[in-house]
Amino acid sequence: MAALxxxxxxxxxxxxxxxxxxxxxxxxxxxxxxxxxxIWMIAxxxxxxxxxxxxxxxxxxxxxxxxxxxxxxxxxxxxxxNYWLAFLxxxxxxxxxxxxxxxxxxxxxxxxxAIYTLCVGYIIYLVIDKWDGLxxxxxxxxxxxxxxxxxxxxFEKPLSQYYLILFFLxxxxxxxxxxxxxxxxxxxxxxxxxxxLAKTLGIAxxxxxxxxxxxxxxxxxxxxxxxxxxxxxIGPDIGYITITFDLLMYLLVxxxxxxxxxxxxxxxxxxxxxxxxxxxxYRMLIFGPLxxxxxxxxxxxxxxxxxxxxxxxxxxxxxxxxxxxxKDAEFPTANSVPDKKVKEG
Amino acid sequence: xxxxxxxxxxxGSFTAIESIDVLVQKGEIVVLLGSxxxxxxxxxxxxxxxxxPRKGEILFEGKSIDSRSPGRIVESGIVQCAEGRKLFPxxxxxxxxxxxxxxxxxxxxxxxxxxxxxxxxFPILYEKKENAAGSLSGGQQQMLAIGRALMAKPKLMLLxxxxxxxxxxxxxxxxxxxxxxxxEGTTILLAEQNANAALGIASKGYVxxxxxxxxxxxxxxxxxxxxxxxxxxxx
Ligand SMILES: Nc1ncnc2c1ncn2[C@@H]1O[C@H](COP(=O)(O)OP(=O)(O)OP(=O)(O)O)[C@@H](O)[C@H]1O
Ligand SMILES: [Mg+2]
Numbered sequence: 001m002a003a004l005x006x007x008x009x010x011x012x013x014x015x016x017x018x019x020x021x022x023x024x025x026x027x028x029x030x031x032x033x034x035x036x037x038x039i040w041m042i043a044x045x046x047x048x049x050x051x052x053x054x055x056x057x058x059x060x061x062x063x064x065x066x067x068x069x070x071x072x073x074x075x076x077x078x079x080x081x082n083y084w085l086a087f088l089x090x091x092x093x094x095x096x097x098x099x100x101x102x103x104x105x106x107x108x109x110x111x112x113x114a115i116y117t118l119c120v121g122y123i124i125y126l127v128i129d130k131w132d133g134l135x136x137x138x139x140x141x142x143x144x145x146x147x148x149x150x151x152x153x154x155f156e157k158p159l160s161q162y163y164l165i166l167f168f169l170x171x172x173x174x175x176x177x178x179x180x181x182x183x184x185x186x187x188x189x190x191x192x193x194x195x196x197l198a199k200t201l202g203i204a205x206x207x208x209x210x211x212x213x214x215x216x217x218x219x220x221x222x223x224x225x226x227x228x229x230x231x232x233x234i235g236p237d238i239g240y241i242t243i244t245f246d247l248l249m250y251l252l253v254x255x256x257x258x259x260x261x262x263x264x265x266x267x268x269x270x271x272x273x274x275x276x277x278x279x280x281x282y283r284m285l286i287f288g289p290l291x292x293x294x295x296x297x298x299x300x301x302x303x304x305x306x307x308x309x310x311x312x313x314x315x316x317x318x319x320x321x322x323x324x325x326x327k328d329a330e331f332p333t334a335n336s337v338p339d340k341k342v343k344e345g
Numbered sequence: 346x347x348x349x350x351x352x353x354x355x356x357g358s359f360t361a362i363e364s365i366d367v368l369v370q371k372g373e374i375v376v377l378l379g380s381x382x383x384x385x386x387x388x389x390x391x392x393x394x395x396x397x398p399r400k401g402e403i404l405f406e407g408k409s410i411d412s413r414s415p416g417r418i419v420e421s422g423i424v425q426c427a428e429g430r431k432l433f434p435x436x437x438x439x440x441x442x443x444x445x446x447x448x449x450x451x452x453x454x455x456x457x458x459x460x461x462x463x464x465x466x467f468p469i470l471y472e473k474k475e476n477a478a479g480s481l482s483g484g485q486q487q488m489l490a491i492g493r494a495l496m497a498k499p500k501l502m503l504l505x506x507x508x509x510x511x512x513x514x515x516x517x518x519x520x521x522x523x524x525x526x527x528x529e530g531t532t533i534l535l536a537e538q539n540a541n542a543a544l545g546i547a548s549k550g551y552v553x554x555x556x557x558x559x560x561x562x563x564x565x566x567x568x569x570x571x572x573x574x575x576x577x578x579x580x
Contacts, residue, residue: 183443183450190433190444197431200393202419202448202497 035162037270038169039223044250044262045176046219052257054212055192059244060117063124064217066239068094068224073141083148094221095214102213129236140235144228255301264302346371352401354391361387362556374533376543379553385536389503393425394418420448422500430486434479441478445496463492484515501532508539540577544568
């Protein structure tokens with residue numbers, strides 16, 4: 001109970017901080033970077049559902065991000081569609097393409113799945129880069145409108161965009177939370193554990209994998225759509241593989257297969273790479289080895305390490321209490337020690 | 346209830362079982378004996394739909410099931426408890442059990458009842474219900490694996506070597522529980538190395554040798570068969 005309350009206060013604290021943050025800083029650049037980080041987080045949550053909870057590492061994630069962004073760009077700039085209609089259509093387009101690609105990609109597993117999706121991601125990039133007529137090729141698309149206002153609400157100013165994107169981030173977290181804590185979530189974890197075992201329990205693994213794949217592309221697409229109307233200019237590089245690897249890095253650092261991982265990892269890496277900007281691309285010389293060490297020692301990232309530490313501390317406390325109470329009574333037997341349980345998520 | 350007719354299964358070019366015939370009647374306990382690599386698990390995988398037969402037919406309650414997906418087969422009432430106590434190690438005992446009732450996921454009340462029943466069969470699981478499955482002892486894990494299979498409310502349960510690696514006393518208890526599950530109305534097909542114990546509760550058995558059935562008969566016949574005694578009982 002105390003832990004639950006604790007967790008609830010931590011979460012409300014963070015939400016409150018995010019809400020008042022723009023009033024704490026007068027620096028519009030910081031606000032801009034934070035808004036961008038929120039967008040990445042949404043995409044990372046999508047990757048986490050698929051790679052973290054279901055065990056399928058997709059390297060086409062930036063491709064779907066770009067599909068979302070370009071769909072919105074093309075529908076608003078070239079077709080002249082109403083903004084929110086274009087917004088919705090872009091998400092649908094991303095999901096449909098996700099479904100078609102997932103149908104084929106999910107016939108492979110493990111490394112082959114990763115390699116296959118890597119190729120798919122590159123093909124998406126190439127299509128965007130070369131299909132001048134539709135995407136504007138290397139020149140990209142400019143003049144993408146900001147989100148249209150609702151009645152008195154308008155999203156012209158960076159501050160209002162910050163809140164809009166924060167809203168979508170919270171919505172994403174809520175959705176992922178509900179999914180992970182439902183039977184579907186446990187089904188995904190079951191598939192990650194062992195597909196054959198999942199099958200013997202009667203789980204339709206293909207159907208479930210396809211569902212997660214499409215969900216993960218939905219979040220990538222949502223992030224892409226928000227990116228397009230936040231930056232208002234998009235080029236083919238947003239679909240390039242480096243973006244996928246950035247997203248993956250945020251996830252790994254924060255904690256793959258954990259709920260808070262995407263937020264923690266993204267914030268940390270974005271903040272560190274902003275502070276190390278003077279090093280330019282040599283930053284990677286620092287990140288590379290650090291990331292390797294992290295993966296070796298904390299395969300579930302910062303959040304995973306935190307949970308491990310918490311469990312250890314509780315265990316120690318309990319043992320100490322036991323020893324105190326049973327000073328002369330018998331020593332706690334192996335049976336009376338509740339085995340530690342690492343919570344999923 | 347279950348009938349395998351001339352069933353063959355291959356892994357690539359390797360034939361693991363070659364035209365076997367097995368008949369299981371409703372309410373029976375039937376045992377498959379055979380040394381390592383004889384093809385028992387392969388037979389189970391074929392029945393569960395995890396491996397497609399190359400030749401032959403699998404009939405369940407008179408209907409062919411060999412083209413059904415594993416999920417559909419579980420829904421129609423055949424559940425496998427695979428060898429090696431495969432569990433979800435990080436999920437708790439109760440979560441593992443709930444996953445076992447996946448095909449009944451819409452019926453929360455029935456799931457609660459099944460869980461209660463499993464806890465009655467295996468009281469130790471109730472004590473450990475909040476613990477991670479991976480932290481249980483080998484015997485407890487085997488109980489959990491059987492309990493999880495029960496959660497699907499099978500008509501026919503396939504049990505692949507439930508006694509492997511267990512202390513003699515626990516083996517005895519395990520077979521008592523299997524018998525009890527059978528008496529409650531579940532037909533059981535059992536794969537075992539422990540011929541003595543298995544034939545003690547089974548009504549009949551089949552002996553596998555490199556992919557074919559070499560001997561079959563009632564438990565009494567098998568227990569008195571010289572070749573079976575030599576190979577599996579050591580007398
Ligand atoms: N996935 C697989 N791919 C290729 N060959 C396999 C595979 N699984 C089993 N085999 C082979 O099929 C044969 C039968 O294996 P199976 O697992 O059915 O034996 P078993 O009777 O269950 O043995 P055990 O008592 O050791 O569990 C073995 O020779 C094995 O090497
Ligand atoms: Mg076997």
